[in-house]
Amino acid sequence: MPLATRLMRGCFALALIALPVCAGNYDSLSPDDLVQLSKGEAVVHVSEDVTGQADAVIMAAIKIPTSPARLFSLMLDCRRSVQYVTGLKSCKVLEASPDGLSEIREHRSQWGALFPETVSVFRADYVLNREIKFERVRGDLRYLKGAWHMEPESGGKTTRLTYESRIGVNILMPSLLIRSTLADDIKKLLMALRAEVQK
Numbered sequence: 001m002p003l004a005t006r007l008m009r010g011c012f013a014l015a016l017i018a019l020p021v022c023a024g025n026y027d028s029l030s031p032d033d034l035v036q037l038s039k040g041e042a043v044v045h046v047s048e049d050v051t052g053q054a055d056a057v058i059m060a061a062i063k064i065p066t067s068p069a070r071l072f073s074l075m076l077d078c079r080r081s082v083q084y085v086t087g088l089k090s091c092k093v094l095e096a097s098p099d100g101l102s103e104i105r106e107h108r109s110q111w112g113a114l115f116p117e118t119v120s121v122f123r124a125d126y127v128l129n130r131e132i133k134f135e136r137v138r139g140d141l142r143y144l145k146g147a148w149h150m151e152p153e154s155g156g157k158t159t160r161l162t163y164e165s166r167i168g169v170n171i172l173m174p175s176l177l178i179r180s181t182l183a184d185d186i187k188k189l190l191m192a193l194r195a196e197v198q199k
Helices: 004-019 029-038 068-074 078-084 175-197
Strands: 043-047 055-062 088-096 104-108 118-127 131-141 141-153 158-169
Touching: 029 043, 029 055, 043 175, 068 141, 068 158, 068 175, 078 088, 078 175, 088 131, 118 141, 158 175
Parallel strands: none
Antiparallel strands: 043 055, 055 158, 088 104, 104 118, 118 131, 131 141, 141 158
């Protein structure tokens, strides 16, 4: 894999797990998307950011066979995230509000010993067991803003997890390649989350 692509993937790993954003916008899901979700597959749509602030706009969703509370806890667990997010080397909470509903987090990622480490520091705001909003503070991503949204289904036994974000990178690469890499990485992340809760 070319160096630029590896570096970009490292940045994307940070952005995707970080936790125009209108979380839970299911209107954008087509009938085919809903069929995919019912089969346990991930739905991912990546498009150009018409504002020019970011390189891509992402909308993704998956159904995960666990409660929103359990999924929320998993997604905020730094120790476990390093185990299932490819390339993520460390996750640290740098600051936390007294009520625990807001944090500044740092993610460090590296794709092999020969490649430089990438760093992302972001603010995360939480609605307990329902939502994680995040926004760039500093680091290797040029732009990052988005949200995870958890919607209970089947009496709370299943969660529909939706991810929406706008991401800008500091690597000169064709926009099409950036978007295709993002689509691939977010799909892998969603499937990894699903697999992790089933352990």
